[in-house]
Amino acid sequence: MAEGVRTTCPYCGTGCGVVASRARDGWAVGGDPEHPANHGRLCSKGAALPDVLGTEGRLLRPTVDGETVGWPAAIAAVASRLRAVVEESGPDAVAFYVSGQLLTEDYYVANKLLKGFIGSPHIDTNSRLCMASTVAGHKRAFGADVVPGCYEDLDEAELIVLVGSNLAWCHPILHRRVRAARDRGARLVVIDPRRSATCDDADLHLALKPGSDVALFNGLLAELDRRGRLDRAWAAGFTRGLEATLEAARAEATDLAAVAAACDLPLDALEGFCELLAGTPRTVTLFSQGVNQSSSGSDKVNAILNLHLATGRIGRPGMGPFSVTGQPNAMGGREVGGLANQLAAHMDPDDPDDLDRLRRFWRAPNLRGGQGLKALELFEAVAARRIRALWIAGTNPAVSLPEAETVRAALAACPLVVVSDVTADSDTARFADILLPAAAWSEKDGTVTNSERRISRQRGFRAPPGEARPDWWIFAQVGRALGYGRAFAWRHPSEIFREHARLSAFENGGSRAFDIGGLADLSRAAYDALEPVQWPFAKGGAPTARLFATGGFFTPDGWARLVPLRRSEPKERPSFVFPLLANSGRYRDQWHSMTRTGLAARLAGHRPEPLVELHPRDAARLGLADGSLAHIESRHGAAVMRVAASEAQRPGEVFLPIHWTDAYASRAVVGRLVAGHRDPLSGQPESKHTPVRLRPFKACWSGLLLSRRAVSPAGIGYWCRSAGAGCQLVELAGEESAPPAWLVEQPLAGAGLERLDYRDSARGVRRLAWLDGDRLEAALFLAPDRPQVARAWLQGLFGRDALGAAERAGLLAGRTPEAAADRSRLVCACFAVGLAEISAALADGRATSAPEVGRLLSAGTGCGSCLPEIEALVRAGRERRGPEAA
Ligand SMILES: Nc1nc2c(c(=O)[nH]1)N[C@H]1C(S)=C(S)[C@@H](COP(=O)(O)OP(=O)(O)OC[C@H]3O[C@@H](n4cnc5c(=O)[nH]c(N)nc54)[C@H](O)[C@@H]3O)O[C@H]1N2
Ligand SMILES: Nc1nc2c(c(=O)[nH]1)N[C@H]1C(S)=C(S)[C@@H](COP(=O)(O)OP(=O)(O)OC[C@H]3O[C@@H](n4cnc5c(=O)[nH]c(N)nc54)[C@H](O)[C@@H]3O)O[C@H]1N2
């Protein structure tokens, strides 16, 4: 690996260093042992990066109104149509909606183009759905959007509190660090309404009532004061607002029992937590979307910050509030001012001095003051035709925004939609008038900033396919075509980075937290060689790991603010019509709308289908058997998902994964269900608390299609596609009495193939296979219930060039010829699943319980007689894996 290219993982905000090197059949990646974020480790998504480097699904050429064109024509079309909108409706009719997955250089150029030159303030980003509440909370408390600590604080902490964070799945390498801390004696407390995978490693899990975080932290603050455990001297020296904040907290709950009642927590557990907190100064509170994605998100953030400020636990080793960022460059986007309520380099659009400063620096007379529209307002303005041109880059709002059906209607009606993406067929790209092919990770150069303010290089190591180009280049070309050539003349991202760094230091003098003046003179070679480095890093200074241990806040007077808070509830409560509260979030091995991770078979295995998880009592009450399908409906939309009854859920609450799109499933876009309630200060939507109802999807027939080609069989009640080894797997089911005739007659496999057909009318079973010579192209299994077939073995057949007679026979039996391809002992006879296959799934963590084994391999879901054996294997696996399991 040594002579590979050192770059940074394109997924989560942990920001792991990756080394890419040539391998026999493509590229290999490994963790960068020298990167301080991961010290050589990678999680499942990072390790699977080579699997998603192909051109499958890539957008390769620009298109205008559906016609493939060259870049000059595409750029000219974007520029002329934008100009027409500006002339007709003014610059305010133009908006950009960008992404925390763009590189800092891309982001900087987009922001400069729209705010500085086109003259519209309406650029917002998917960070509005992600980090906006934290930004608002940081600014209220610290006067600037700054994470005070660093990852090493996790190594130093004695108590780590995770609030609304499923770290084990969403930041797996940070989670390893937390586990290592625990192994040497630190305590881990998880605060989350559901028992997530992260809770497996916790000393204490507080399954609080959804949305009750402010009540909890207010209560803890007042209780620590009662016990004399605040650091009043520190607070008096560096903060304002302690007394008013305490008074507000005390007014809500007179003792812990009242807090326990408000949060629906067992009193003894809460007391235990309070005791730990009181006695452990070295506390890190790490928080994420269970905090941010709430109608009281910024209050939740400040409730956490209040506690740290009142105890002086900030900016010192092993202490601090720690917002973990989601996207690889969520932080970089905040540095360049990608949010509608920011200017570049931490300047303020409502501050006339900042505006003047930026206008002079950019020589941008069109730069206007005031705040732009935040994401949800922005799409409302599109719907109302006030925004008439929208450029979307690096995000998939047709999936990820709340009330996604309304968003789609707005996009459909918008006179000009430009989409820059790496994927040809994203749900959002379907609405584009102009589609621009962006270069992907591995093909582009620039920087990203991770959760601990560490700037790392992403380095390209291969040429983009087709006509794909880096995002900064695309924005800059349009800037030039609009006549702003001088301001968009860069030839390389290093030049953009230098300008960005110079701006951060421009007339700064310590007034703005974001200062990377120390990097403002990097030569191209030095930029290429840049080692990961933390800001602030002023010219003549040194990189900074921690801030605020002895004050130095960025408020006008330099004092931090404690913010008096009142508890709140989610905006919409369950009702008679929609009696369950839907939470939503992530799976370990998928990334958002699956445009990249969805391509990798080894990532599909963990959760091949989206599950609606709910408490077994609710499932029983609603007549929903584990493994059956359910309709999920909210006031805004509907979905169909497979039911997973789970004690991990609180009764009355369900959990839904956010990953599946119209490209991967018939109806599983969670954004369609979610209501657009938002935090009043940050504008961040309440993605985690939407009332829904469930009812059985009464499947009369079910099917499994394995196909060499990717297929999305539109028109079927339930289908869900996942990547298999050498083939796609599509689960099918319908509520009508029989599958549509075209499914068997007109094979999705393609025309001119040999068809094998087996029918057992008495049992309602039908099995079909299509072959091209001796090569298997597709197989379809139909049955009243989920077809009982050996999935792993069947997938293996797609790896063969020619099938023998025994395999052809096995194919129509749906199982191995002698049920022996898995040469270990057969455990599940119904589905022909062997011991080796089950053990492998348990060992690599794809399944951690008997129901999960069932969902993954079907084992145990037929007659059920092997369930006790599978349960024993699960127990044995747990004991063997011990604390080191990933
Ligand atoms: N595998 C994977 N990793 C990812 C991503 C991915 O798509 N896939 N995306 C990345 C991105 S952009 C982000 S933002 C992060 C998100 O990382 P996380 O925030 O850790 O992930 P989520 O699953 O969205 O939600 C976290 C938890 O919040 C809990 N929660 C819901 N409501 C409440 C509440 O009222 N209070 C509390 N305390 N908790 C609540 C949920 O039950 C859930 O377990 O992950 C990043 N990492
Ligand atoms: N209900 C619910 N909704 C949520 C959330 C939730 O927890 N619950 N979480 C929210 C959060 S935290 C987030 S961050 C969002 C994420 O939501 P999105 O940002 O919409 O999700 P992605 O699938 O990551 O979209 C990224 C897009 O950029 C493309 N892309 C990848 N690389 C590049 C590149 O280099 N250049 C360009 N131009 N395009 C590229 C991908 O193909 C993809 O289409 O979802 C939010 N929505």
Ligand code: SF4
């Ligand atoms: S933890 Fe995050 S950054 Fe690290 S390898 Fe996994 S997805 Fe990539």
Ligand SMILES: [Mo]
């Ligand atoms: Mo995010």
